Amino acid sequence: MALNKTLPFLLLLLFRAFSGFSQAADSTASDSSSINHKKLYPIVVSEAAFYLAGMSYLQFIWYKDHERVPFHFYNDTKGYQQVDKFGHAFGAYVESYIGYKLLRSAGVPKGKALLYGGTLGLILQTPIEVYDGLYEGWGFSVPDMVANAAGSAFVIGQELLFDEQVAKYKFSFSPSPYYKQANGYLGDSHLESLFLDYNAHTYWVSAPINKFALRNTLPDWANIAVGYSANGMFGEFKNRTYYRGTYLPETERYRQYLLSLDIDWTRIKTDSKLLNTIFKGMFFIKLPFPALEVNSKGQVKGHWLYY
Known part of the structure; x- marks a missing residue:
């Protein structure tokens, strides 16, 4: 892992x-x-x-x-x-x-x-x-x-x-719906699930919109991001059916491909040395934004906020 x-x-x-x-x-x-x-x-x-x-x-x-x-x-x-x-x-x-x-x-x-x-x-x-x-x-x-x-x-x-x-590689996390159904298999706490529940992970490549527009139409920190995630996983290669005396739900494993907006924190300039330091240190964090999802089940979904 x-x-x-x-x-x-x-x-x-x-x-x-x-x-x-x-x-x-x-x-x-x-x-x-x-x-x-x-x-x-x-x-x-x-x-x-x-x-x-x-x-x-x-x-x-x-x-x-x-x-x-x-x-x-x-x-x-x-x-x-x-x-x-x-x-x-x-x-x-x-x-x-x-x-x-x-x-x-x-x-x-x-x-x-x-x-x-x-x-x-x-x-x-x-x-x-x-x-x-x-x-x-x-x-x-x-x-x-x-x-x-x-x-x-x-x-x-x-x-x-x-x-x-130009492009930043970023990460976002949101507790998956499978976490509470797994009886601890995906972690006994939200902190543990951060490391054990891959259903909750999304990885992004985020780049400035101006680079694609070929002109400075938006602030330098305005980005567009493409992401990848997956869902329905209760195991590495195939799903487990039983854990700690409990039957795990049957789920379909599928992939998610995402398109969203983002902010490049490193391109935000302020007069505050503290804020500049914080922004530079947040280079890998994807901000929640609306997102469009296309998945391997043939579905197209919209999310008002995707973490």
Whole structure:
């Protein structure tokens, strides 16, 4: 599962990013003539510490009750209607985005920032897959690695092509109707369901409307977003029918393709340093807006507000 094991990395990096963004102006505006070592050293040390903390979490907490086995592979390409793969790419994107932005804020030249920061998502996610290959109940997933690489490549590719992140990779969550029907299988609380209920996940690519209109007709922060989600899932490949002494409802697994509006928080400029920092730190959050849904059941739906 994508978000379960990447949670320590994401939370720690987001915490670090907020402190880094509060010190940085527009770190991608131009290449700095010199590196600010007073900023760079704390970034390198803190990210190394976060990495060790995440590895310790995996080894001593996440896998502690699982038997170590010979290295093996696991093909989960079709799991969770590929929502899981979008989650892997999202985790890698967020980590690479933060790594790159922090290094640029310290004046690291663009090429080196992309090499060491833009690849951070893949660097952080790879040991998780290796661990999976060494413990019973999981396995090294090549599809997961492809998704991880895609998340980092989305950051690097845009910087090389456009010198900015034209499109942002975003996430939205809303408790699914299946959560209360699952008797704990999708989590015993809304917080747990954030990591266990893929029915509640939607992943978006959000880009400025002005880029498509080819003229500045709207504010720079006005975006259009395409999203992907799935529903009806009580299991990875097929639905479970029984859990904790309770029969689970029969549901049809289906995919959802969405079109909505959005806001690019990083393009909103204010005179408040605090607000600018908060907006930069919210780069991965999709704002609820009306949405149009087309799904694999052949339905077309409209949502007044889609989370």
